[in-house]
Amino acid sequence: MAGRLSSDDLADALRLNGLRVTPQRLVIHRVLGEIGGHATADQVLERVEALLPNVSLPTVYATLALFERLGAVHRVSAPGDRAVYDTRTDPHHHVYCRVCGGVVDLDAPVDLSPAVDAANESGFGAEWVEVTLTGVCRSCAGADAN
Amino acid sequence: MAGRLSSDDLADALRLNGLRVTPQRLVIHRVLGEIGGHATADQVLERVEALLPNVSLPTVYATLALFERLGAVHRVSAPGDRAVYDTRTDPHHHVYCRVCGGVVDLDAPVDLSPAVDAANESGFGAEWVEVTLTGVCRSCAGADAN
DNA sequence: CTTTTTGCAAATGATTTGCATTAAC
DNA sequence: GTTAATGCAAATCATTTGCAAAAAG
Numbered sequence: 001m002a003g004r005l006s007s008d009d010l011a012d013a014l015r016l017n018g019l020r021v022t023p024q025r026l027v028i029h030r031v032l033g034e035i036g037g038h039a040t041a042d043q044v045l046e047r048v049e050a051l052l053p054n055v056s057l058p059t060v061y062a063t064l065a066l067f068e069r070l071g072a073v074h075r076v077s078a079p080g081d082r083a084v085y086d087t088r089t090d091p092h093h094h095v096y097c098r099v100c101g102g103v104v105d106l107d108a109p110v111d112l113s114p115a116v117d118a119a120n121e122s123g124f125g126a127e128w129v130e131v132t133l134t135g136v137c138r139s140c141a142g143a144d145a146n
Numbered sequence: 147m148a149g150r151l152s153s154d155d156l157a158d159a160l161r162l163n164g165l166r167v168t169p170q171r172l173v174i175h176r177v178l179g180e181i182g183g184h185a186t187a188d189q190v191l192e193r194v195e196a197l198l199p200n201v202s203l204p205t206v207y208a209t210l211a212l213f214e215r216l217g218a219v220h221r222v223s224a225p226g227d228r229a230v231y232d233t234r235t236d237p238h239h240h241v242y243c244r245v246c247g248g249v250v251d252l253d254a255p256v257d258l259s260p261a262v263d264a265a266n267e268s269g270f271g272a273e274w275v276e277v278t279l280t281g282v283c284r285s286c287a288g289a290d291a292n
Numbered sequence: 293c294t295t296t297t298t299g300c301a302a303a304t305g306a307t308t309t310g311c312a313t314t315a316a317c
Numbered sequence: 318g319t320t321a322a323t324g325c326a327a328a329t330c331a332t333t334t335g336c337a338a339a340a341a342g
Contacts, residue, residue, distance in 0.1 A: 015342095018296095019296080019297095020295090020296060020297065020340085020341050020342075021341080021342095022296090022297065022298080022340080022341075024297080024298075025297095040331090041331080041332080042331090054298095054299070055298085055299085056298070056299045056300065057299095057331095057332085058298085058299075058300085058332085058333070058334085059297080059298060059299070061331095061332065061333075062297085062298090062333095068244075074280070075225035075280075076225065077223045077224050077225055077242070077278035077280065078223050079220075079221030079222065079223055079229065081229075081306090081307075081330085081331075082330090082331060082332090083225065083331080083332085093261055095265050095268075095270050095272075096223070097270075098214075098273075104270075106261060106264060106265055106268075107264070108260045108261040108263075108264040108265075109260055110256070110257070110258060110260050110261050111256070111257065112256060112277060114254045114255055114256050115239055115252060115254040115256050115277050115279060116279065117254075118252060118253070118254040119241050119252055119254075119279050119281070122241075122252075122284075123283075123284035123287075124241050124243075124250075124279065124281055124282070124283055124284060125281045125282040125283075125284075125287055126241075126279045126280070126281040127244075127280055127281040127282070128279070128280040128281065129277060129278070129279050129280075130277070130278055130280075131258060131261050131275060131276070131277050131278075132223040132275070132276055132277075132278060133261060133262065133265050133270065133272045133274065133275050134220070134221075134223065134272075134273055134274040134275075134276075135265070135270055135271045135272040135273040135274065136270070136271040136273070137269075137270055137271075138268075138269035138270060138271075141269075141271055164321090165321080165322090166315085166316050166317075166320095166321060166322065167316080167317095168315080168316075168321095168322065168323080169315095170322080170323075171322090186306095187306085187307080188306090200323090200324070201323085201324085202323070202324045202325065203306095203307085203324095204307085204308070204309085204323080204324075204325085205322080205323060205324070207306095207307060207308075208308090208322085208323090227305085227306075227331090227332075228305090228306060228307095229306080229307080
């Protein structure tokens with residue numbers, strides 16, 4: 001549903017869409033690959049600044065939105081106040097702790113084709129499917145009485 | 147995984163937790179039942195004001211958060227900038243349009259037990275599971291070339 | 293050269309907080 | 318009476334926008 005892009009493929013994809021290949025975009029893409037998990041815009045910026053100074057947060061936001069359109073990242077489907085980008089582009093699922101707000105990957109074999117088929121039959125163009133579990137993670141359960 | 151609460155049950159649940167039964171809470175709960183779908187805090191307030199004047203947005207936010215803890219509503223798991231509360235408390239799924247940001251219910255038979263089991267085995271206390279499809283809805287696909 | 297992208301500063305908009313007042317119990 | 322809940326105004330914080338300067342093609 002979306003394979004991971006190499007730096008060269010990214011450059012090609014950009015050029016193909018009449019977009020420019022900038023150091024910022026390359027570095028952000030590289031950092032995303034190194035993270036290989038979940039990151040907010042700030043967290044991306046933090047790592048990017050070590051490689052390329054003076055990159056601004058608006059650029060990070062714009063680039064993440066761009067990469068999402070190109071299929072290089074996905075916004076995680078989870079309740080929460082800040083956008084979490086997922087750098088894993090293979091199908092997998094998420095666990096969301098409603099106490100600490102943490103998001104963790106969950107790999108489990110689930111057959112989602114009934115949902116995808118139902119959506120597509122209704123005229124929706126599905127591009128991504130994921131399962132989200134909401135609850136309380138182990139550490140929050142330990143700290144809290146509830 | 148969470149049944150719909152009657153007004154009496156809500157009052158009991160509140161008292162049981164040492165919380166107070168206020169007209170605002172009762173009205174908001176009633177409005178949620180009438181909506182029976184998705185709503186943002188503003189949308190809840192809009193309907194509440196018709197029944198009880200001078201209710202404030204902070205109260206709506208606080209009450210929705212409270213009801214979430216009580217299991218009477220759920221924040222929809224979907225990428226997006228504003229919190230969408232789901233007043234349907236029976237298991238069902240969602241379709242999220244990445245163009246218009248719309249969220250629509252999706253009913254489809256999906257066996258999520260492998261995911262729930264995997265999460266619980268890892269020490270996570272799962273309370274809610276849902277499938278989220280991301281893509282482009284029919285109207286946005288019609289308007290846009292992509 | 294032309295047009296996109298960037299960086300910065302300022303704006304926006306949802307959600308939260310502080311605090312005095314009101315209402316449950 | 319005590320203590321929690323409310324309303325209001327102000328604060329917070331992620332995300333976006335406007336625009337001039339820099340850089341890609």
